[in-house]
Amino acid sequence: MTEQKTQVRFIDIDDDIAGQRIDNFLRNQLKNVPKSMIYRVLRKGEVRVNKKRIKPEYKLQAGDVVRVPPIRLPERDEKAAPSTKLDKVAALEHCIIYEDDHLLVLNKPSGTAVHGGSGLQFGAIEAMRALRPKARFLELVHRIDRDTSGILLIAKKRSALRHLQAQFREKTVRKDYYALVMGKWPTKQRKVTAPLLKNEVNSIVRVNSKGKPSETRFKVLESFAEATLVQASPVTGRTHQIRVHAQYMGHPLAWDDRYGDPRFDAYTKSFGLDRLFLHAATICFRHPNKDESMTLNAPMEPKLERALEGLRAKTA
Template sequence: MKDDKPKVQFIEIADDFEGQRIDNFLRARLKNVPKSMIYRVLRKGEVRVNKKRIKPEYKLQAGDLIRIPPIRVPEQENAAPVSTKLDKVAELENCIIYEDEHMLVLNKPSGTAVHGGSGLKFGAIEALRALRPQARFLELVHRIDRDTSGILLVAKKRSALRMLQAQFREKTVQKYYFALVMGEWKPSCRKITAPLLKNEVNSIVRVNPNGKASDTRFKVLEKYPNATLVQASPVTGRTHQIRVHCQYAGHPIAWDDRYGDRRFDAYTAKGGLSRLFLHAANIRFVHPATNESMELNADMGPELVRALDYLRKRS
């Protein structure tokens, strides 16, 4: 008879996980365990490192021995492993635009979340782990919205994750997005610094003087009747930053279900568009191992290309 009773786990920390917070380590390892349960066992001292109680912010050291108590996950929380036979998972293999032993870069499709949760069985990171079962370490370096397509960096080593995230914090990473916006964007509007405040209940972001400082740079790429293709480069990394700054400027992005304009959506639908026209097209950063400057480009999907071709013909 199979014994399904959860057991105590002992895990020795490898070099790749040195410097990671214990709470984040547990959340990544205990995939189906609710976050509240993880923090509860941490607070109660049931998780031990080298036989000692630790706080959630404790940073792991190579060689640490972690004791994880038996944790029973409610049946409804259990999820089957992500299958590589699913079309959405298998297709991601063709979306990898760069890979070496330190990192992987994905041209994420629109509609694919970066990670599972909130009703989603899996996201890009879970799918990549299924495609790379031999990889000991795969973690998101940053995030982009579910409906935004384009460049997504994934670290394959803890050292690479630390170095790449440090570049994001220090704002030395340059990211460039393509966005199709409503109306004629004036070339003189090159920067928007409106502060942004997120509503924690519904995740809607608004311009608010009490919000966090936010900075997006813009450049006009192409003009069409009643529309403009702009390049947007976020200096800060706030939630929905480009989308809200475009709305604030009076030029919402096509097919933005939160901050868009339905009349503009109907106009662009004539060109076959039915998704958010926001694409992370280019990124520049320093390779975490070689220290060489890198520049990567991600092609726009066929739906975006067709929409622009339609607008060019109208011009």
């Protein structure tokens, strides 16, 4: 098997990269290099910062000079059939709903994870890095579940990442989701504050008095014969929060494989639905550079719209 060897590089660290861990920085710089190899060159001292050895947890500072060593990689077989995943990566280019020098906003499709791992070769962030190979910095600002579609913020500068994440911590970001729930959601039930506890073994979340304080605000958008379209606005950002709060109220989401009801899935299947009906539709925040208020909207995919049309026809 033939090999190819990268060239040694010296990279100057500026304010936008400052604060990032060296291992994460290298993973971004060496996109096709296995993670195990990156940690190997770090342990062997082949990566130097200001001519000194450093540990993987070292946080870069403005003015640092990083030596990225040459790395040998097996040469790819050019005759091999292209991966079908390349088509999925390319398709995400059409899912970008906003982009400038500081920020990229994606209308993430259902079924696409936000990042790779756990048997997944790529996620939304890896796809964006592949589509923007010249971008020096691309990092997730927040996360949404793999089966949830809709708005995902990606920072293109470290300063933007810090600014946006601070807004999330201070709960000044407003996110509105569309969710299709089973049965008739009571119009007077506008807030659920049940505490949530996550099982670290299987990641199942349950309402539990020992859990973390959690709040979701609900608003009925449209009522159908056996379902309700609600707007769910999480105040806190717990794992599976909307899904568990809806289940706790006795109105699980359509096609929720963890907290749903198979009877509701079977009912909505007749309207062409075969995915979790949870869509991050709107987000309001302050632009990390202009400090102006921004509101972005992400349209639902046609499958969800068609399911709603079928429900309307059934209700009429």
